[in-house]
Each structure stands twice: as C-alpha cells, then as structure tokens.
Amino acid sequence: MQDVARAAGVSAKTVSNVLGDYPYVREETRARVMAAVSDLGYQMNFAARNLKSGRTGLIMLALPELSLPYFAELADAVIDAARGEGYTVLVERTGATREGELAVLGGGRLRMVDGLIFSPLALGPEDAGVLAVDFPVVLLGERIFAGPVDHVTMANESGAEQATRHLLAAGRRRIAVIGVHSGEAMGSGPLRLRGYAAALGRAGLTVDPELLVEAGEWHRETGAQAMHRLIDSGVGFDAVFALNDALALGAMYVLQRRGFAVPGDVAVIGFDNVDDGAFSTPSLSTIDPDRRHIARTAVSLLLRRIAGDDSLAEPVEIAPPVTLVVRESTMGRS
Structure with a gap:
C-alpha cells in the first residue's frame, strides 16, 4: 500500500479510502490511485483487513x-x-x-x-x-x-394441494404420486403427500395406496424407473403428481416412450419450477416455490x-x- 501511495503521490490512508470505496475521494485522486494499483499489480491483503474488521x-x-x-x-x-x-x-x-x-x-x-x-x-x-x-x-x-x-x-403442503386441485379441475381422478419414501415422517416428501391427500379429501376421494410410487433420490432416472414400475403394475391412472420436477421429467419421458400421450392420456405436474421444465416437450406444469x-x-x-x-x-x-x-x-x- 505504501508503494501504491508513493506511485500515486498520495498518502497510504488515501489509498485505503479508495480501495475501501470511501465516497468522499475526488475522482481525479481515485483514478490516479487505481492506475498505480494496476501498474504495480497490487492486491489487497484481505487477511489483514479481516483481522481489523472481524469479518471475512x-x-x-x-x-x-x-x-x-x-x-x-x-x-x-x-x-x-x-x-x-x-x-x-x-x-x-x-x-x-x-x-x-x-x-x-x-x-x-x-x-x-x-x-x-x-x-x-x-x-x-x-x-x-x-x-x-x-x-x-x-x-x-x-x-x-x-x-x-x-x-x-x-409451503410444501399448500403447493402440493394446489397441484392436485389443478389435476382434479382438469377432470383427472386417478392421480398417481411419484417420489414417495415409505416411513419418512419429516421432509418435503411427507409434506407434499399430505397436501395431495388433503386435496383428494376435499374432492370426496380417498388415497389409493396403489397409486403411491416409491422413488429413491429425486432424480430423472428414478422418476423414469418409478414410471416403468407403475405402468408395468397394470394399475389405472390418468395423472401423475411427481414430488419434484426431476422426477416429473423422467416420468414424462417414459410415458411418451411407452405410447402414452401427455396430457391426452396422462397429465403430469411437478414441483420446483426448474428451468428445464419450461423447455421440455411438452413443457412441464409445476409449482414454483420462488x-x-x-x-x-x-x-x-x-x-x-x-x-x-x-x-x-x-x-x-x-x-x-x-x-x-x-x-x-x-x-x-x-
């Protein structure tokens, strides 16, 4: 800092003020100091500054x-x-x-x-x-x-309830859930499942355990695997609520590969509003947590x-x- 001060013709305190973005420094002086910083390749000693301020x-x-x-x-x-x-x-x-x-x-x-x-x-x-x-x-x-x-x-529970109500309003009644973790009492999964069940209950429907599909980690691959298992089980369904968008994208890929029209045969909705969902084919309905x-x-x-x-x-x-x-x-x- 002393070298920068000598090169710029100012005090070390002025150099410190410039590098600390102190507002009351003349622009001409600021420019001269920054030119010296550039010429000398000076880098601030953050460790020393942090010791003084107590912050990193x-x-x-x-x-x-x-x-x-x-x-x-x-x-x-x-x-x-x-x-x-x-x-x-x-x-x-x-x-x-x-x-x-x-x-x-x-x-x-x-x-x-x-x-x-x-x-x-x-x-x-x-x-x-x-x-x-x-x-x-x-x-x-x-x-x-x-x-x-x-x-x-x-707001996992209310988001899942919104997603399920949307599917119900579209005339869907056999709504599968992909991403269930049996025995899990805390976390996004149980909360979203609770919102799903609440929406069904308000519509006079009950949860069918055969429509609750397990998945491990919530990735595209596990969504695809879960979708294969649901189709192979022979259980009838006309919609899928995937507990996140990655699962939904994997499930939607398998549905179309196996001859189901989306949303004609099966409507699909996810949760998270990741960027990929806006550019999938078809584009993915979802819950945006902001x-x-x-x-x-x-x-x-x-x-x-x-x-x-x-x-x-x-x-x-x-x-x-x-x-x-x-x-x-x-x-x-x-």
Missing part, C-alpha cells in the same frame, strides 16, 4: 448436491443475492449424508466465513441441538423445525444475524408463498 466477507452455502437442478439453481440465486450485499459465497456439498452434514457444522472451513446457510436432508428434529453453534446459521428446507436458528422453509425469494430471504436473515441485529431476538421461521405454473403437460397446447 464470505458466507458458506451447504447443499445436499449440485447435480439436482433445484439445488444448482438455488445456489445461483443465493450467490446473486449475496453478491448484491457485497458478500462472496463458498459452496459446500454434503452428499445428503448425516456425516457430511455434521462435518459442515463442525468443519474448519467455517473459520473462513461469517455465517452459514444450511440445507440438510439427513438431519432431523432430534438433531436440533447440533444447530446450537456459536456462529450465525440460517436453515433451508424442512428437515428440522423449532430449532435454535432462523429457518426459511417452503427460489430467488427464498435466497434473498435467507441471505438477508443471515446478514442481519452477522451484523448483530437486536430486533431478531428469537429465531424466525419464514415460508414464502408458492405459485401454480400451468403449462402443456396438464392443459395441452393452447
């Missing part, structure tokens, strides 16, 4: 995986939201395992960041105690409720915690609203 300017985003479109697009949204606040995001993939998720909470890399946005899949309500950590955390998803940290969740709203809310909460916002006395839980997106897979081409 980094936050961590821990997600189960990045190959699933929803999480990849969520990561993009978080990065954009954080960048708008002057923060950089360090992304960690947990592999959706208990070991991976616990490693994030106890890992050394957290010393590099100011806070954590965390989306667990393996941890559950019984693990709420592990979130009682000495750094800011905002939780995403549905795995842990009533924990000691802020939680941005999703990833960007979720990302902005999570980043805002985390930065308020980092700044020590006294108005956030207790952990808060926020569920942004979801929206039905109607496309060709349920209503055909207009």
Whole structure:
C-alpha cells in the first residue's frame, strides 16, 4: 500500500479510502490511485483487513448436491443475492449424508466465513441441538423445525394441494404420486403427500395406496424407473403428481416412450419450477416455490444475524408463498 501511495503521490490512508470505496475521494485522486494499483499489480491483503474488521466477507452455502437442478439453481440465486450485499459465497456439498452434514457444522472451513446457510436432508428434529453453534446459521428446507436458528422453509403442503386441485379441475381422478419414501415422517416428501391427500379429501376421494410410487433420490432416472414400475403394475391412472420436477421429467419421458400421450392420456405436474421444465416437450406444469425469494430471504436473515441485529431476538421461521405454473403437460397446447 505504501508503494501504491508513493506511485500515486498520495498518502497510504488515501489509498485505503479508495480501495475501501470511501465516497468522499475526488475522482481525479481515485483514478490516479487505481492506475498505480494496476501498474504495480497490487492486491489487497484481505487477511489483514479481516483481522481489523472481524469479518471475512464470505458466507458458506451447504447443499445436499449440485447435480439436482433445484439445488444448482438455488445456489445461483443465493450467490446473486449475496453478491448484491457485497458478500462472496463458498459452496459446500454434503452428499445428503448425516456425516457430511455434521462435518459442515463442525468443519474448519467455517473459520473462513461469517455465517452459514444450511440445507440438510439427513438431519432431523432430534438433531436440533447440533444447530446450537456459536456462529450465525440460517436453515433451508424442512428437515428440522423449532430449532435454535432462523429457518426459511417452503409451503410444501399448500403447493402440493394446489397441484392436485389443478389435476382434479382438469377432470383427472386417478392421480398417481411419484417420489414417495415409505416411513419418512419429516421432509418435503411427507409434506407434499399430505397436501395431495388433503386435496383428494376435499374432492370426496380417498388415497389409493396403489397409486403411491416409491422413488429413491429425486432424480430423472428414478422418476423414469418409478414410471416403468407403475405402468408395468397394470394399475389405472390418468395423472401423475411427481414430488419434484426431476422426477416429473423422467416420468414424462417414459410415458411418451411407452405410447402414452401427455396430457391426452396422462397429465403430469411437478414441483420446483426448474428451468428445464419450461423447455421440455411438452413443457412441464409445476409449482414454483420462488427460489430467488427464498435466497434473498435467507441471505438477508443471515446478514442481519452477522451484523448483530437486536430486533431478531428469537429465531424466525419464514415460508414464502408458492405459485401454480400451468403449462402443456396438464392443459395441452393452447
């Protein structure tokens, strides 16, 4: 910094003000300093700056995986939201395992960041105690409720109810669900299944267990495999509610390969509104949870915690609203 100051003919304090975006610096002086920075190849010592401020300017985003479109697009949204606040995001993939998720909470890399946005899949309500950590955390998803940290969740149940009501309004009565995990009590799957059952009940229908199709990880391949099993079972159905868009895209591919018209014979709807769904053939109806709203809310909460916002006395839980997106897979081409 002293070298830059000498080259620009200013004080080291002025150089610091320019590099720190201090507003009250003459443009001529700012230009001279930046020219010296460029000529000398100067890079700010962030470690020293962070020691002084107590902040790193980094936050961590821990997600189960990045190959699933929803999480990849969520990561993009978080990065954009954080960048708008002057923060950089360090992304960690947990592999959706208990070991991976616990490693994030106890890992050394957290010393590099100011806070954590965390989306667990393996941890559950019984693990709420592990979130009682000495750094800011905002939780995403549905795995842990009533924990000691802020939680941005999703309106899974109402979204699934909207999806099912949409299929019922289109005249469908044998609505299969793809993506069920038997015995799972917490998470997106059970909540979405509950919304499906509620919509059927309001229409005077009951849940047929033969229409609930298991799937492992919610990927295109498992959606395709589940669809093959449902068709091969001989059970009659005229619609499919897939518990996420990846499952829906896999199921829709198999339906058409095996001679079913979509939506003529079978209407298909997903959940998540990933970008691929708008460009599938036919385009995919879905539930939009508004990833960007979720990302902005999570980043805002985390930065308020980092700044020590006294108005956030207790952990808060926020569920942004979801929206039905109607496309060709349920209503055909207009």
